[in-house]
Amino acid sequence: MMTLKELYAVLDQLEAGQLPPAERLAAFIEACAPELFAGIAPSNAEELRRSFLAEAGLPVDEAESGAGQSAEELPELSGEERIALREELFRRARNRAQEHFGRRIYVRGLIEISNFCRQNCRYCGIRCGNAQVERYRLTPEQILECCEHGYSLGFRTFVMQGGEDGWFTDERLVSLLREMKSRWPDCAVTLSVGEKSEASYRRLREAGADRFLLRHESADAEHYSLLHPAAQTWESRKACLKSLKACGFQTGAGFMIGSPWQTTASIVKDLQFLYELKPEMVGMGPFIPHAQTPFADFPAGSVERTLVMLSIVRLLLPAAMLPATTALGTAAGDGRERGILAGANVLMPNLSPKEARDRYRLYNNKLSEGAECADNVNALKARIRAIGYEIVVDRGDFQPL
Numbered sequence: 370m371m372t373l374k375e376l377y378a379v380l381d382q383l384e385a386g387q388l389p390p391a392e393r394l395a396a397f398i399e400a401c402a403p404e405l406f407a408g409i410a411p412s413n414a415e416e417l418r419r420s421f422l423a424e425a426g427l428p429v430d431e432a433e434s435g436a437g438q439s440a441e442e443l444p445e446l447s448g449e450e451r452i453a454l455r456e457e458l459f460r461r462a463r464n465r466a467q468e469h470f471g472r473r474i475y476v477r478g479l480i481e482i483s484n485f486c487r488q489n490c491r492y493c494g495i496r497c498g499n500a501q502v503e504r505y506r507l508t509p510e511q512i513l514e515c516c517e518h519g520y521s522l523g524f525r526t527f528v529m530q531g532g533e534d535g536w537f538t539d540e541r542l543v544s545l546l547r548e549m550k551s552r553w554p555d556c557a558v559t560l561s562v563g564e565k566s567e568a569s570y571r572r573l574r575e576a577g578a579d580r581f582l583l584r585h586e587s588a589d590a591e592h593y594s595l596l597h598p599a600a601q602t603w604e605s606r607k608a609c610l611k612s613l614k615a616c617g618f619q620t621g622a623g624f625m626i627g628s629p630w631q632t633t634a635s636i637v638k639d640l641q642f643l644y645e646l647k648p649e650m651v652g653m654g655p656f657i658p659h660a661q662t663p664f665a666d667f668p669a670g671s672v673e674r675t676l677v678m679l680s681i682v683r684l685l686l687p688a689a690m691l692p693a694t695t696a697l698g699t700a701a702g703d704g705r706e707r708g709i710l711a712g713a714n715v716l717m718p719n720l721s722p723k724e725a726r727d728r729y730r731l732y733n734n735k736l737s738e739g740a741e742c743a744d745n746v747n748a749l750k751a752r753i754r755a756i757g758y759e760i761v762v763d764r765g766d767f768q769p770l
């Protein structure tokens with residue numbers, strides 16, 4: 370059984386930038402935030418799990434996904450001890466972020482270019498299998514207008530995010546990137562448009578894209594196969610992330626906290642994967658169900674566990690760009706502020722036109738108004754100032770230690 374002293378030793382190890390052994394790390398995570406989910410799984414969860422495993426051609430007799438690395442037995446912690454441990458983790462992660470970034474928060478203007486998608490991720494509201502979505506696609510002219518508007522508001526990074534939409538061929542994206550880079554040469558451009566061949570990634574990089582976000586979602590192959598149809602594999606996702614790195618992108622990985630059937634053991638695999646890949650950005654937010662997906666009745670992920678993960682990743686990858694995500698802001702009103710106080714250093718307000726924002730629903734009740742809307746950047750600045758931080762006009766490139 371681990372003692373409280375040993376849990377603090379795990380924290381010391383994380384603070385030194387070292388990855389603790391799997392069982393100890395799992396015990397530490399569970400000590401800080403025992404709950405993974407903010408509710409209980411639906412009664413058909415096991416039936417669903419079995420059918421998804423069968424679809425993936427995997428054995429269906431194991432009780433749980435992510436078996437293999439269970440947490441060491443935990444000491445009986447009092448509520449105060451648990452809170453003190455978690456607060457100390459947040460404090461050390463916040464200090465590490467401040468050592469590297471000061472109290473500067475970088476903003477990225479998010480442009481949701483299309484909600485057409487050929488993929489069918491089970492957690493996603495704009496998956497191709499959802500016939501109820503009103504589909505839209507911004508024209509290149511609309512995207513450029515968003516950039517122009519964003520530039521005037523002080524944004525120096527534009528993130529073009531969309532489903533895997535065949536209309537946005539490499540040629541179209543290349544021409545758009547060239548136009549963006551010639552009009553706003555002092556801006557960084559981030560793409561988040563899914564899985565492509567290494568040759569395609571290279572063309573996009575050569576056309577001026579600086580960064581690419583592609584969440585890994587789960588580094589546990591079995592868990593990955595529960596979240597995605599059989600045609601989408603962990604091997605393919607991993608290969609894409611390696612290609613992005615090889616092409617010289619500042620690369621973003623990441624995953625949802627509390628997705629269905631996630632376990633602490635599978636989260637440890639995510640951390641091991643991130644530690645090895647060393648992505649320049651890591652996007653993490655709580656899972657939030659979408660009503661028109663197979664996961665509609667599953668509970669959302671825990672906000673506390675998400676904050677704990679942000680802090681752990683801050684300590685393991687001190688220079689990484691870590692957004693306090695929209696999902697975190699949706700799950701808790703003060704989620705973004707708490708994310709920053711747990712070590713996050715990036716916000717991504719939405720620059721998309723209103724009609725697009727309304728239709729780009731990845732999960733229920735996704736924030737798209739108020740401080741989430743880039744037009745209200747002054748409101749966002751005031752909120753961030755209130756916790757002692759400052760939003761800056763800056764590309765906010767990754768700077769290694």
Ligand code: SF4
Nearest residue numbers: 486488490493496532
């Ligand atoms: S998560 Fe991305 S790739 Fe998957 S269905 Fe949604 S938009 Fe498509």
